[in-house]
Amino acid sequence: MISQPALTVVRDTLPVIGSAIGDITPIFYDRMFTARPDLLRDLFNRGNQAQGEQQKALAGAIAAYASLLVSEDAPNIDAMMSRIANKHASLGITEDQYPIVYEHLFAAIGEVLGDAATPEVVDAWTEAYWDMANTLIAAER
Structure with missing residues (x-):
């Protein structure tokens, strides 16, 4: 469960993070696949990577999850999380x-x-990431 202070920071920074996600995800994948080429070889569809489909999927999931976390009248996120899991x-x-x-x-x-990636922002988004990740981990078990 994400803390109220973290939710506030995520809500306040969602427009900035959301608008930058298209720049963040290609750098993320490049860094990860450079460090762990086995993940690209064994887990990821190279065609989707080359066309940017995987990046779009990740960006969409992160943005949607954060948006739903901070929305007062958000629909239930269980269906989205179930599809991802x-x-x-x-x-x-x-x-x-x-x-x-x-x-x-x-x-x-x-x-x-x-x-702009202050410790407060990073800590809040870390809570959001691990909230999403732990939900997925539990479902994937």
Whole structure:
């Protein structure tokens, strides 16, 4: 469960993060696949990577999850999370891969946002990431 202070920061920074997600995700994937080429080889559809489809899917999921977290009248997010968890399970995504994604995603966020990625912003989005990740991990089990 994400804390109220983190929700406030996520709500306040969602427009900035949302508008930068298209710049963040290619850097994230480049960093991650450079460090872990096995993930590209074993888990990701190279055609979708080349065409940017995977980046769009990630960007959409993160933005949608954050938007739903901070919305007062958001619909239930269980259906979205179930689809993502089913896709992950079919691909063989494992719990130990979430910290890898976190490391490279947040490095990319820091690179794109620069000074705007304050500790407060990073901590709030870290809570949001792990809230989403832990929900998916539980469902994927």
